Amino acid sequence: MANRKASGIPQLKRLRSLSRQRVKANESSLIISGSPNSIFNYQHPSDDDKVLTTDVIMKAKDTGVLQLSEKGLVSAVPVVTFLTKQNEPERGRKVDFDDVESKKWWEEACLTTIDLSYNHITEIPSQLSVVHSLTHLNLQHNSLKALPDQLSYLHNLNELNLNHNHFKQIPMAVYSLPKLKVLSMTNNELVKVDYEIGDVVTLTFLDLSYNKIDSIPISMCQLVSLTCLNLESNLIRELPLELKFLTALEVFKAGKNLVAELPTFEFMSSIHMIDAARNQISSFPCLKMCHRLKELILSHNNIMVITAENIENLSSVSIMDLSNNNLAKLPDELGYLSSLTNLNVSSNSLVELPSTLCKLSNLKVLLVKSNPLDIRQDIINGGTNRVLQYLATKFMERQTSPPVSNTSPYSSEKNTRLPDKYTLRKRRALHLSGYSLTCVPESVLTDAEEAEVQLVDLSNNLLTDIPAEMGKLAKNLQELNLSKNTISSLSENIKPFINLWFLDLSCNRLSRLPEEFSELQHLKEVDLSFNLFTEMPSPLFNCTHIERISFENNKISKFNVKGLSQLTQLAVLNLTNNDLQQIPPEVGNLTQLIDLQLAGNGIRHPRREILETDTRTLLSWLRSRIP
Numbered sequence: 282m283a284n285r286k287a288s289g290i291p292q293l294k295r296l297r298s299l300s301r302q303r304v305k306a307n308e309s310s311l312i313i314s315g316s317p318n319s320i321f322n323y324q325h326p327s328d329d330d331k332v333l334t335t336d337v338i339m340k341a342k343d344t345g346v347l348q349l350s351e352k353g354l355v356s357a358v359p360v361v362t363f364l365t366k367q368n369e370p371e372r373g374r375k376v377d378f379d380d381v382e383s384k385k386w387w388e389e390a391c392l393t394t395i396d397l398s399y400n401h402i403t404e405i406p407s408q409l410s411v412v413h414s415l416t417h418l419n420l421q422h423n424s425l426k427a428l429p430d431q432l433s434y435l436h437n438l439n440e441l442n443l444n445h446n447h448f449k450q451i452p453m454a455v456y457s458l459p460k461l462k463v464l465s466m467t468n469n470e471l472v473k474v475d476y477e478i479g480d481v482v483t484l485t486f487l488d489l490s491y492n493k494i495d496s497i498p499i500s501m502c503q504l505v506s507l508t509c510l511n512l513e514s515n516l517i518r519e520l521p522l523e524l525k526f527l528t529a530l531e532v533f534k535a536g537k538n539l540v541a542e543l544p545t546f547e548f549m550s551s552i553h554m555i556d557a558a559r560n561q562i563s564s565f566p567c568l569k570m571c572h573r574l575k576e577l578i579l580s581h582n583n584i585m586v587i588t589a590e591n592i593e594n595l596s597s598v599s600i601m602d603l604s605n606n607n608l609a610k611l612p613d614e615l616g617y618l619s620s621l622t623n624l625n626v627s628s629n630s631l632v633e634l635p636s637t638l639c640k641l642s643n644l645k646v647l648l649v650k651s652n653p654l655d656i657r658q659d660i661i662n663g664g665t666n667r668v669l670q671y672l673a674t675k676f677m678e679r680q681t682s683p684p685v686s687n688t689s690p691y692s693s694e695k696n697t698r699l700p701d702k703y704t705l706r707k708r709r710a711l712h713l714s715g716y717s718l719t720c721v722p723e724s725v726l727t728d729a730e731e732a733e734v735q736l737v738d739l740s741n742n743l744l745t746d747i748p749a750e751m752g753k754l755a756k757n758l759q760e761l762n763l764s765k766n767t768i769s770s771l772s773e774n775i776k777p778f779i780n781l782w783f784l785d786l787s788c789n790r791l792s793r794l795p796e797e798f799s800e801l802q803h804l805k806e807v808d809l810s811f812n813l814f815t816e817m818p819s820p821l822f823n824c825t826h827i828e829r830i831s832f833e834n835n836k837i838s839k840f841n842v843k844g845l846s847q848l849t850q851l852a853v854l855n856l857t858n859n860d861l862q863q864i865p866p867e868v869g870n871l872t873q874l875i876d877l878q879l880a881g882n883g884i885r886h887p888r889r890e891i892l893e894t895d896t897r898t899l900l901s902w903l904r905s906r907i908p
Contacts, residue, residue: 332352332353332354333349333359333362333363337349338363341363341392345391345392345393345394345414346393346394346395346396347360347363347392347394347395347396348396349395349397349400350396350397350398350399350400350419351398351399351400352400353400353401354397354400354401354402355401355402355403356402356403356404357397357402357404357405357406357409358406360395360397360406360408360409361406361408361409364408364409364411364412365408391414392412392414392415393414393415393416393417394415394416394417394418394419395409395412395415395417395418395419396417396419397419397420397423398419398420398421398422398423398442399421399422399423400422400423401423401424402420402423402424402425403423403424403425403426404425404427405420405425405428405429405432406429407429407431407432409429409431409432409435410429410431410432410434410435411434412435413434413435413436413437414437415435415437415438416437416438416439416440417438417439417440418435418438418440418441418442419440419442420441420442420443420446421442421443421444421445421446421465422444422445422446423445423446424446424447425443425446425447425448426446426447426448426449427448427452428452428454428455429454430454431454432452432454432458433453433454433457433458435458436458436459436460437460438458438460438461439460439461439462439463440461440462440463441455441458441461441463441464441465442463442465443464443465443466443469444465444466444467444468444469444488445467445468445469446466446469447469447470448466448469448470448471449469449470449471449472450471450472450473450475451464451466451471451474451475451478453475453477455481456475456477456478456481457480458481459483460483461481461483461484462483462484462485462486462506463484463485463486464481464484464486464487464488465486465488466488466489466492467488467489467490467491467492467511468490468491468492469491469492470493471489471492471493471494472492472493472494472495473494473495473496474489474494474496474497474498474501475498476498476500477500478498478500478501478504479498479500479501479502479503479504480503481504482503482504482505482506483506484504484506484507485506485507485508485509485529486507486508486509487504487507487509487510487511488509488511489511489512489515490511490512490513490514490515490534491513491514491515492514492515493515493516494512494515494516494517495515495516495517495518496517496518496519497512497517497519497520497521498521499521499523501521501524502521502523502524502526502527504527505526505527505528505529506529507527507529507530508529508530508531508532508551509530509531509532510527510530510532510533510534511532511534512534512538513534513535513536513537513538513556514536514537514538515537515538516538516539517535517538517539517540518538518539518540518541519540519541519542520535520540520543520544521544522544522545523544524544525544525545525546525547525548525549526548527549528548528549528550528551529551530549530551530552531551531552531553531554532552532553532554533546533549533552533554533555533556533557534554534556535556535557535560536556536557536558536559536560536578537558537559537560538559538560539560539561540557540560540561540562541560541562541563542562542563542564543557543562543566544566545566545567545569546566546567546568546569546570546571547567547568547569547570548570549570549571550570550571550572550573551573552571552573552574553573553574553575553576554574554575554576554577554578555568555571555574555576555577555578555579556576556578557578557579557582558578558579558580558581558582558602559580559581559582560581560582561582561583562579562582562583562584563582563583563584563585564584564586565579565584565586565587565588565591566579568591568592568594568595569594570594571594571595572596572597573597574595574597574598575597575598575599575600575620576598576599576600576601577595577598577600577601578600578602579602579603580602580603580604580605580606580625581604581605581606582605582606583606583607584603584606584607584608585606585607585608585609586608586610587603587608587610587611587612587615588612589612589613589614591612592612592614592615592618593614595618596618596619596620597620598618598620598621599620599621599622599623599643600621600622600623601618601621601623601624601625602623602625603624603625603626603629604625604626604627604628604629604648605627605628605629606628606629607629607630608626608629608630609629609630609631609632610631610632610633611626611631611634611635612635613635613636613637614637615635615637616635616636616637616638616639616640616641617637617640618641619641619642619643620643621641621643621644622643622644622645622646623644623645623646624638624641624644624646624647624648625646625648626648626649626652627648627649627650627651627652628650628651628652629651629652630652630653631649631652631653631654632652632653632654632655632741632765632788633654633655633741634649634654634656634668634672635672636672636673636676637672638669638672639669639670639672639673639675639676640676641669644665644669645665646665647665647668647669649661649668651857653764653787653788653810653811653833653834655714655738655740655741655762655764655765656668656671657760657762657783657785658783658806658808658829658831659783659806674708675712700712700713700725700728700729701728702731702732705728705729705731705732705734706731706732709732709733709734709735709736710734710735710736710737710738711725711729711734711736711737711738711754712738713725713737713738713739713742714738714739714740714741714742714762715741715742716742717742717743718739718742718743718744719742719744719745720744720748720750721739721748721750721751723750726751726753726754727753729754730753730754733757734754734757734758735757735758735759736758736759736760736761736762737751737754737758737760737761737762738762739761739762739763739766740762740763740764740765740766740785741764741765741766742765742766743766743767744763744766744767744768745766745767745769746768746770746771746772746774747763747768747771747772747774747775747778748774749774751774752774752777755777755778755779755780756780758778758780758781759781759782759783760781760782760783760784761778761781761783761784761785762785763784763785763786763789764785764786764787764788764789764808765787765788765789766788766789767789767790768786768791769789769790769791769792770791770792770793770795771786771791771794771795771797771798772795773795773797775795775797775798775800775801776797776800778801779800779801779802779803780803781801781803781804782803782804782805782806783805783806783807784801784804784806784807784808785807785808786807786808786809786812787808787809787810787811787812787831788810788811788812789811790812790813791809791812791813791814792812792813792814792815793814793818794818794820794821795820796820797820798818798820798821798823798824799820799823799824801824802824802825802826803826804824804826804827805826805827805828805829806827806828806829806830807821807824807827807829807830807831808831809830809831809832809835810831810832810833810834810835810855811833811834811835812834812835813835813836814832814835814836814837815835815836815837815838815860816837816838816841817832817837817840817841817844817845819841819844821844822841822844822845822847822848823847824848825847825848825849825850826850827848827850827851828850828851828852828853829851829852829853830848830851830853830854830855831853831855832854832855832856832859833855833856833857833859833878834857834858834859835858835859836859836860837856837859837860837861838859838860838861838862839861839862840861840864840865840868842865842868842870842871845871846870846871848873849873850873851871851873851874852873852874852876853874853875853876853878854874854876854877854878855876856877856878856879856882857878857879857880857881857882858880858881858882859881859882860882860883861879861882861883861884862882862883862884862885862886863884863885863886864879864884864886864887864903865903866903866904866906866907866908867903867907868903869899869900869901869902869903869904869905869906869907870904870907871900872900874896874900875896875897876896877896877899877900879892887899887902887903
């Protein structure tokens with residue numbers, strides 16, 4: 282008998298070794314499969330117990346973690362088996378689930394975690410409620426619709442993960458868990474949050490994102506220990522004003538909802554992050570006490586105004602995203618938020634940037650595109666450092682230039698300054714932006730002519746045409762900015778400027794261009810955005826070296842394909858926010874185009890999904906439709 286036992290020991294060891302090798306082989310095959318669905322190997326419920334190998338059980342005894350993730354389970358039978366076995370199991374042994382007198386050895390093992398994630402389980406057995414030592418229960422990525430009420434007896438449960446299931450409401454058992462700190466239910470089918478949520482006062486983390494919730498109960502404001510609240514991607518229209526009493530909150534996410542107004546954050550002194558992007562918010566939230574706020578995301582809303590008071594306490598903010606709003610102006614005080622590293626104000630209605638932004642020594646990313654800015658496009662395209670250099674120049678000009686007397690032709694309402702000869706010679710640029718000019722002083726033009734200036738900025742004035750006296754600068758002038766004036770028509774005064782390669786006429790009242798415009802044969806970039814053009818002006822098509830044209834925010838209703846085909850170097854054509862209804866297939870022959878911008882039109886053909894492809898794909902599609 283003794284010899285029989287002795288000879289059986291090596292055989293048992295070999296069987297166990299073989300079992301381990303098979304388990305490892307199975308795990309390897311799961312990883313190699315690549316596709317997330319391929320790891321979900323459906324099996325019959327009667328086979329579920331087979332995953333409860335000796336290795337799994339021994340590891341659970343050693344670590345307190347029962348790991349049954351990604352086993353292809355369709356039931357939680359292995360958990361029940363694990364909880365009712367008396368001794369170290371051998372596969373194939375039948376278990377009497379009615380044997381309630383079994384030794385509770387798992388209490389000695391102190392089982393704290395059960396992981397049943399990434400299976401196909403549809404029901405959780407009530408027997409799970411006897412594991413009073415359980416602190417973590419992971420049921421994410423299954424097919425659950427409910428939990429047994431008996432789970433409320435898990436008095437030590439700290440974390441419950443129900444992500445990616447089919448719950449339509451939060452299980453009632455959750456509201457009776459006295460130590461629950463983390464509840465995750467993202468990507469379910471929740472349509473409401475019960476009033477009882479306020480009873481789980483121990484919660485520190487609550488994730489209800491990507492559901493169908495349309496309202497938040499006021500009782501949620503009783504979760505005074507909450508540090509993270511994620512309500513992203515729901516159907517919420519209104520947030521309770523009482524959310525301001527969640528004073529421990531550090532992270533608040535409510536993006537991709539239908540919220541029109543954010544509650545005040547004035548009492549949330551611990552808040553680190555606020556993300557309310559892609560809503561319908563029209564006013565900047567109150568952030569008075571948010572001294573620790575580091576990240577503020579308010580993109581894709583309807584915010585029109587930001588005041589100095591709105592941002593005066595945001596000295597710790599490092600990331601601010603205000604893109605895709607309706608902002609027309611930014612406060613100078615934005616330049617005093619010394620912690621800013623990333624600032625995104627693209628796709629707004631900004632006509633200028635505060636020169637104080639150049640003082641942001643930590644700023645690494647500044648995004649300003651898709652605004653009607655009084656800044657040359659090549660500067661904007663040059664990136665953050667180029668824009669900051671430009672703003673630094675503007676800032677220094679305001680700080681160092683001597684004031685002008687009130688007899689100057691400049692507006693007396695602002696502390697304006699004449700450019701001196703030294704500055705003109707050094708920079709070879711004349712900056713007279715924003716002085717309410719109706720003409721340019723003769724003395725300034727004389728000095729500019731002697732300095733052979735190559736750039737003139739007359740933006741944001743009251744000019745009605747190119748001043749005739751400007752002709753004396755035409756020989757050397759390469760860049761001319763006349764944006765944001767009151768020009769309704771250009772005269773023959775444009776003719777001498779044959780060396781221009783950049784011309785900005787945006788934000789005026791132009792509806793046509795004179796024939797003399799055809800003389801600008803060196804023109805490479807022209808900005809005609811925010812005017813009154815109803816068609817593409819024909820003189821423009823004779824400027825055959827043009828590479829960039831912007832017709833953004835006009836009233837153009839059709840393409841001039843014949844004219845555009847003459848511009849063989851045209852790479853960028855911006856027709857955003859016009860009255861285009863369709864794109865003729867012949868546009869596909871404009872193969873020189875790299876960037877064709879058509880957003881904000883009422884184009885019915887081609888379809889939206891075609892329009893949203895890249896320019897090369899769109900042009901190819903159009904060519905394929907040419908008869």
